[in-house]
Amino acid sequence: QNKKVFVDFHTSWCVYCRKMAAEVFPDPKVGEYFNRHFISIKIDAESESGKPLARKYEVKAYPTLLIVDPAGEEVASAEGGMDAGQLLKWVRAETGVAMTFEQMYEKQKGDRTDDALTRRLLLDAPDFLARQPEGYQRDRWQLRVDRLYADYRKRKPLSEWMNPEDFKVLAAYHTEPSKNDEVFEYVAKNYAAVAPKVGVEQADAFLFMLNMQLTQELAEKGDMDYLKRLERIKGDLKPAYDGMLKNSPMDSYTCMKYLSDASYTIYNRKNVAQYISLMDEYLGKLGKSAVAGDYSSAIQTLYDALNGKLPVEAARKGVEWITRALQFEGLEVAEQMELLIMNGDCYKMLPDVENARKCYKQAYVVSLQFQNPALSAQIQNMINNL
Numbered sequence: 001q002n003k004k005v006f007v008d009f010h011t012s013w014c015v016y017c018r019k020m021a022a023e024v025f026p027d028p029k030v031g032e033y034f035n036r037h038f039i040s041i042k043i044d045a046e047s048e049s050g051k052p053l054a055r056k057y058e059v060k061a062y063p064t065l066l067i068v069d070p071a072g073e074e075v076a077s078a079e080g081g082m083d084a085g086q087l088l089k090w091v092r093a094e095t096g097v098a099m100t101f102e103q104m105y106e107k108q109k110g111d112r113t114d115d116a117l118t119r120r121l122l123l124d125a126p127d128f129l130a131r132q133p134e135g136y137q138r139d140r141w142q143l144r145v146d147r148l149y150a151d152y153r154k155r156k157p158l159s160e161w162m163n164p165e166d167f168k169v170l171a172a173y174h175t176e177p178s179k180n181d182e183v184f185e186y187v188a189k190n191y192a193a194v195a196p197k198v199g200v201e202q203a204d205a206f207l208f209m210l211n212m213q214l215t216q217e218l219a220e221k222g223d224m225d226y227l228k229r230l231e232r233i234k235g236d237l238k239p240a241y242d243g244m245l246k247n248s249p250m251d252s253y254t255c256m257k258y259l260s261d262a263s264y265t266i267y268n269r270k271n272v273a274q275y276i277s278l279m280d281e282y283l284g285k286l287g288k289s290a291v292a293g294d295y296s297s298a299i300q301t302l303y304d305a306l307n308g309k310l311p312v313e314a315a316r317k318g319v320e321w322i323t324r325a326l327q328f329e330g331l332e333v334a335e336q337m338e339l340l341i342m343n344g345d346c347y348k349m350l351p352d353v354e355n356a357r358k359c360y361k362q363a364y365v366v367s368l369q370f371q372n373p374a375l376s377a378q379i380q381n382m383i384n385n386l
Helices: 015-024 028-037 050-056 084-094 101-110 115-130 136-155 164-173 182-189 191-198 200-221 226-234 238-244 252-269 272-289 292-305 312-326 333-349 353-370 373-384
Strands: 004-010 038-044 064-068 074-079
Touching: 004 015, 004 050, 015 084, 028 038, 028 084, 038 050, 064 084, 074 084, 084 115, 101 115, 115 136, 115 164, 136 164, 164 191, 164 200, 182 191, 182 200, 191 200, 191 238, 200 226, 200 238, 200 252, 226 238, 226 252, 238 252, 252 272, 252 292, 272 292, 272 312, 292 312, 292 333, 312 333, 333 353, 333 373, 353 373
Parallel strands: 004 038
Antiparallel strands: 004 064, 064 074
């Protein structure tokens, strides 16, 4: 058929491979595009027939997505999982159907007034940067993207940013909150007019995330202004918080006050017993609506505030919370590995060497999915040092 060939190099144990097979490749838009433009095949890189091809194309991580021409010459390759949108964007750029990120950047340099192109560059930048090798190359592109956003931000007054396209950019790049945040205050003050223009869910998420982040930061630093930020949840920020926490069994203010007071207690007073009491109350009120992240963030905060050195009562509670978190289905591989390592640390501090070893061994097995020898070796050292 004289088509290019799309190859999905996978393994039976690769979680991201299974996720793409179950969620991405069956997507109708993906199927329609790939069936029209490619011959698509899956190859188990560890099978007898797959090993020679994996060596030929230097496959070192999974999944590896490969495009080859009819003669078998490599056109493009990418490592790691993608969602449907990312996959389509990648293949279109790599096969010349759409401009690559670099081509778009060069075009934008010649016409800095092209708002649509600038927005597309800024929204595509996170994926592009994630696929750059660490070091000079990635740092250079990060500086370019930062300058691009800064220039675009200055070009228009805030009132002209209140449309769905520009607000996506604003939400993606305005992520560092401050007490006197011009952008945050503009959206909060004009919420009734802004929300319908940019989308209620988008406006709610923007205000919720920035205020929650700042409130937590102030609480951790011991800045009592965190209480003022909490009060706004009952005032001008109530619509946004109610929209984000509409399924919570607690009202928005109570929910956030538990978390902020707990952070203030553990970071500034180092009061482990009070922190555990507050978080147990909070998790208890969440009840069946609690998710894995609620338990994992509870132990992560404790872990960070005490620099990983937990007293016995904290280690024991850590094991309890982590065990609950690990029972939830659908955990990301990285989150599962981190929880297992922390659980091993908690057992080690009890001390319970046998269970610590079990947790570290489980974390080691999970780490193999990253194809990162240094990471796996680090966890192996934890086992050897018990």
